[in-house]
Amino acid sequence: MTDANTVKGATAPQRTHFLILFQGRAGSSFLIDALAKLPDVVAEGEMLVDPDPTGGTFAGRLRRLIRPGAAVEPARFQLETTQRFYSAPWAGSTVVGFKTKVRDVYNLEGLGPILDEHAVRLIVLERHNLVKQAVSHLNAHRLHAARGEWNLQEGQTRLGAFEIDADAFDDTLRQVTFDQQMLDAFARYVRVPTLRLEYEDLLRDRAAWFGSACAFLGLPAGEPRSGVRKNTEDDLRKVLLNFDVLRSRYEGTRYAPMFDGTVQ
Numbered sequence: 001m002t003d004a005n006t007v008k009g010a011t012a013p014q015r016t017h018f019l020i021l022f023q024g025r026a027g028s029s030f031l032i033d034a035l036a037k038l039p040d041v042v043a044e045g046e047m048l049v050d051p052d053p054t055g056g057t058f059a060g061r062l063r064r065l066i067r068p069g070a071a072v073e074p075a076r077f078q079l080e081t082t083q084r085f086y087s088a089p090w091a092g093s094t095v096v097g098f099k100t101k102v103r104d105v106y107n108l109e110g111l112g113p114i115l116d117e118h119a120v121r122l123i124v125l126e127r128h129n130l131v132k133q134a135v136s137h138l139n140a141h142r143l144h145a146a147r148g149e150w151n152l153q154e155g156q157t158r159l160g161a162f163e164i165d166a167d168a169f170d171d172t173l174r175q176v177t178f179d180q181q182m183l184d185a186f187a188r189y190v191r192v193p194t195l196r197l198e199y200e201d202l203l204r205d206r207a208a209w210f211g212s213a214c215a216f217l218g219l220p221a222g223e224p225r226s227g228v229r230k231n232t233e234d235d236l237r238k239v240l241l242n243f244d245v246l247r248s249r250y251e252g253t254r255y256a257p258m259f260d261g262t263v264q
Contacts, residue, residue, distance in 0.1 A: 016217050017086050017118045018097030021187060022125040023179040025136035025232075026199045027209075028099050029151045031125070034210055034224035035095075041219070042090055044098035048078045048105060075106035079114065086118040095217050097121075102182045112190045123213060124187045127199035130180065131250075131258035134173040135239060136232045138164055143231060152231040163241040166249060173255065203234065234261070 022028040035043035090096050097120070105111055115122065127133045142159060144150050152158060187194060195216040202209040211221035233239045236259055240246060247259040 014094065015090070016095045017120040018095065018123060018217055019115060019120050020097065020099035020123045020125060021102055021183060022099060023101055023103070023127075023133075023176065023183050025133050025140060026125040026127040027197070027202045028125055030202070030206075030224070030226050030228040031123075031197075031210070031213060032099050033226040033228050035097075035213070035217075037225045038095075038214075038219060038222075040092060040094045042093045042096040044085075046100055046104065047085065047098050048081060048100045075110065078106055079110050082111065082114050086114070086120065095219060101179070102186050103179055108186050108189070115190055115192050120192055121216060122187065122190060122192050122194040123216065124183065124194060124196045125199065126180075126183075126196055129200070129258045129261070130173060130176050131255050132232070132234070132236065132261075133199075134169060134176045135164070135236060137172055137176065138169065139232045139239070152229045154227040154229055156229070158231060158233070161239055161241050164246065166242075166246060169246060170249075203230075236261075 020028055020031060029045075032043045032045060035041050085098065086096065088096075102108070114120075139159070139162070140150050142162065143152065146159060147156075187196075193216075195212065197209060197212060207221075207223050210224035214221045237243050243259070247256060250256045250259070
């Protein structure tokens with residue numbers, strides 16, 4: 001495998017490319033925000049999702065330039081966006097990348113060769129406690145409905161405890177489990193340098209967690225600066241008004257210990 005700093009095709013010399021793969025509520029917003037605050041780093045968000053016409057970032061303008069009309073096939077649009085993003089000059093930047101959910105990519109097989117062509121380094125964000133991840137997903141939708149935001153920002157207060165419909169929770173847990181399987185399968189499929197970061201490690205020591213990402217990208221380590229804060233309490237008893245009812249539904253399964261904060 002060619003090193004990430006090697007010139008391949010239109011790739012600029014001495015530039016590292018990265019892609020963050022995640023499935024939501026695993027620290028991606030914190031990581032991309034902290035990376036974007038570092039000098040000479042371009043760290044964009046979920047730019048493969050349909051562009052917001054009111055967006056003002058360079059990546060947003062680039063998306064609209066290469067997508068002349070709604071008739072453009074979504075899969076082609078995404079691959080062209082990725083190719084042009086990594087081929088763009090990005091003058092003065094030494095580390096360039098973005099993040100995406102695997103389930104948002106229409107053509108995973110087509111994405112692989114582009115990652116290889118540009119020697120992209122893959123950062124896979126994992127969260128082993130799928131129950132907490134499912135609760136966090138539902139709480140994020142709740143936050144968005146109340147405030148129009150998907151993440152809690154520094155200085156903002158969390159929403160109070162709430163009750164989750166058992167069937168809605170089960171659907172979300174199944175989706176989270178399936179998305180994790182998709183994420184793992186694609187990470188195994190692509191043959192690029194890969195770093196796996198666990199969300200549980202972020203909670204234990206965010207400086208070390210961020211430092212691992214920086215070292216992987218050839219950046220000096222430092223205390224991460226990010227305005228993104230954890231939206232959901234780690235103790236689910238403080239979050240779920242019907243904690244016991246939900247937990248009892250999964251008694252005897254691998255998910256039951258996750259309600260208590262452990263993973264078997």
